[in-house]
Amino acid sequence: MKQVGILLSGRGSNFLALSDAMEAGDIPARIALVVSNKPNAPGLKHAEERNYKAICIPSAGIEREAYDRQVVKEMQAAQVDIVCLAGFMRLLSTWFVQQYPLRILNIHPSLLPAFPGLHAQREALEWGVKVSGCTVHFVDQELDHGPILLQHAVPVLDDDTEETLSARILQHEHQIYPEALKLVCEERVRVEGRRVLTS
Ligand code: GRF
Numbered sequence: 001m002k003q004v005g006i007l008l009s010g011r012g013s014n015f016l017a018l019s020d021a022m023e024a025g026d027i028p029a030r031i032a033l034v035v036s037n038k039p040n041a042p043g044l045k046h047a048e049e050r051n052y053k054a055i056c057i058p059s060a061g062i063e064r065e066a067y068d069r070q071v072v073k074e075m076q077a078a079q080v081d082i083v084c085l086a087g088f089m090r091l092l093s094t095w096f097v098q099q100y101p102l103r104i105l106n107i108h109p110s111l112l113p114a115f116p117g118l119h120a121q122r123e124a125l126e127w128g129v130k131v132s133g134c135t136v137h138f139v140d141q142e143l144d145h146g147p148i149l150l151q152h153a154v155p156v157l158d159d160d161t162e163e164t165l166s167a168r169i170l171q172h173e174h175q176i177y178p179e180a181l182k183l184v185c186e187e188r189v190r191v192e193g194r195r196v197l198t199s
Contacts (some may be wrong), residue, residue: 002185003032007071007088012043013170014107014177015110019050021178029185033078035071037090052080059090064093067098082184085139089118094141102147102191105184107177109169111135111151116144121166130156132165134156134173136180138191145190147196149180149189 004022006015013067015034021027029169034047037059047054055074059067065091075083080112085092097104110120112135124132131152139144152172156165183189183198 002029002081002143003027003079004181004185005032005075006034006047006086007083008034008041008043009038010041010043010087012046012086012159014043015043015084015173015175016046018086018141018170018178018181019052020083021182027167027182027185029082029181033074034104034180035074037067037088043087049060059100059190063152064091065093065095068093072096072099082181083139086177091143092139092141102138103184105139105177105180106139106144106146107173108137108144109137109166109173112172113142121169122162122178124156125160125162125165132156132169133143134169134176136176138196147191147194149183149196150176151178 006017019031022029022031031052034054036044036053036056039056039058044054044056057070081103083100083104085104108120110124111133117122131153134152135151136149140146140147154169154172188199
């Protein structure tokens, strides 16, 4: 049974999808700790409602690595094996990434390497791509950059707005994130360079 730590900043719907899959017994893991960097993140409230250990470590005004050291201290105290970023709106420091090599996952609402960053769905629409989607990847020190675990393609429709496209992509985020975490927890993943091979 792996111990999972969740980092979030906002709504927390991906966190809830991961939680649902673990509670249903689909993934051999449990949530050991939820950390928000925002005191009023709805995700933090959901975590409390589900009786997880949930804390806020405010990030405002704190230097990146100093902040990450506070977070990792809590993750270690909770014996976290795998960290899932679930709408965590901060870049991790190299130091943080080194503490959990190939043990930090992120979900991003585009088919990476297209449209990294904060406004992936809007940029996909503006670019005029016909297909976008979502990506679960290992986290490294660059934004939305590490080796890719799973992707799911979502067609862009002529009448899509940022909201409708985001909502359709989100449904698939909630499916592939638990699938990817399951692969990692079951140790069915091997990384060769940038390629993630599964068994
Ligand atoms: C999702 O679109 C995710 O892909 C991105 O941030 C958003 C978080 O949404 N990284 P939620 O907080 O999980 O609902």
